[in-house]
Amino acid sequence: MPPNIGHHIIHNNPKHTHLFICHISWFDSSQIYVLLILKVSTMSFLAAVNIGRRGIRRFSTASKIPKSLEGGQQRVIDAALGLVREQAKLKGEQVRALGGAKATTCLLGVPLGHHSSYHQGPQYAPPFIREGIWHGSSNNTTEAGVVLDDPRVMVDAGDIPIQELRRCEVDDDNLMQVVTDSVKVVMEEDPLRPLVLGGDHSISFPVVRAVSEKLGGPVDILHLDAHPDIYESYEGSIYSHASPFARIMEGGYARRLLQVGIRSINQEGRDQAKRFGVEQYEMREYEKYRDYLQNLKLGEGVKGVYISIDVDCLDPGFVPGISHHESGGLSFRDCMNILMNLQGDIVGADVVEYNPQRDLPNGMTTLVAAKFVREVTARMSK
Numbered sequence: 001m002p003p004n005i006g007h008h009i010i011h012n013n014p015k016h017t018h019l020f021i022c023h024i025s026w027f028d029s030s031q032i033y034v035l036l037i038l039k040v041s042t043m044s045f046l047a048a049v050n051i052g053r054r055g056i057r058r059f060s061t062a063s064k065i066p067k068s069l070e071g072g073q074q075r076v077i078d079a080a081l082g083l084v085r086e087q088a089k090l091k092g093e094q095v096r097a098l099g100g101a102k103a104t105t106c107l108l109g110v111p112l113g114h115h116s117s118y119h120q121g122p123q124y125a126p127p128f129i130r131e132g133i134w135h136g137s138s139n140n141t142t143e144a145g146v147v148l149d150d151p152r153v154m155v156d157a158g159d160i161p162i163q164e165l166r167r168c169e170v171d172d173d174n175l176m177q178v179v180t181d182s183v184k185v186v187m188e189e190d191p192l193r194p195l196v197l198g199g200d201h202s203i204s205f206p207v208v209r210a211v212s213e214k215l216g217g218p219v220d221i222l223h224l225d226a227h228p229d230i231y232e233s234y235e236g237s238i239y240s241h242a243s244p245f246a247r248i249m250e251g252g253y254a255r256r257l258l259q260v261g262i263r264s265i266n267q268e269g270r271d272q273a274k275r276f277g278v279e280q281y282e283m284r285e286y287e288k289y290r291d292y293l294q295n296l297k298l299g300e301g302v303k304g305v306y307i308s309i310d311v312d313c314l315d316p317g318f319v320p321g322i323s324h325h326e327s328g329g330l331s332f333r334d335c336m337n338i339l340m341n342l343q344g345d346i347v348g349a350d351v352v353e354y355n356p357q358r359d360l361p362n363g364m365t366t367l368v369a370a371k372f373v374r375e376v377t378a379r380m381s382k
């Protein structure tokens, strides 16, 4: 039976905080009184108070690499960036040699999944999605007739070696910076535009940061998701996959953020939306907004439109291979109507949260994630 705390007194002195909890009685009034004295040093007390912001996960993943060896970590980071840079450069040269492209979609895999709060698995997604794009069950042409195996339409700069960096204990701040720098490296190669294959949703923050910083101003974001992903922090992590849009909005990287498909939201999600001026279109009211959402015009007066697709925006009946099965979602055709009618200059995109570990043995969700990639490519390239 839980104790009923009668009263407590906190004494402070310069060196230590003494917390006395006295007069604890049981609900059953069994005449048992317990006196507890907790002595907590000021430092650890303050550390405990700060955990919510600083992040339990960040403490527990603190690098064991000594300061003197950080130069070695930097060499690995440089090599990782160099690999992405050389691939992007080659693909840029290839597209420019062919000529005639104003915008070419460049795939970039970010196999990062450790910011997931529930099931792990999205870190394994990029190679599956690539396989799905070229799957033998379909052909090389999108619904609107765009031919994908033309390098002026789509090229691939490979994966950022995220897991290799993690094995070198590169911390989250640096990891997110590598993602930002990699996206910028792709954008250096005109006319390449990044379409990022996640990965959990945490990667949208460093990707949008890169797009906005590189273009020199904010973008409008169309975000399809069951969840608003706008917690200030989640389970102590500011980089959680539940928080990227808080980081994006506080960074000033987006003017408008439209969230579509929302059906798992609590008061904090609504409060944060209000705080940042986010436009949330919840599934319970979808019929009301259907016409508006299927005729969007975005990105005017800013640097363009960014599209972030969490595949769990779809009803789980369409996508078993996701971590969070939230019923009552969009159909694939709903999404297609939104994407195909969208007017605006699409400057970057991501498809995230596909979890191959949860998929059916026939890889059903792979093909859905891949079709998102194919159809967004058709809209972004020109």
Ligand SMILES: [Mn+2]
Residues within 6 Å of the ligand: 225, 226, 227, 310, 312, 313, 324, 353
């Ligand atoms: Mn989601």
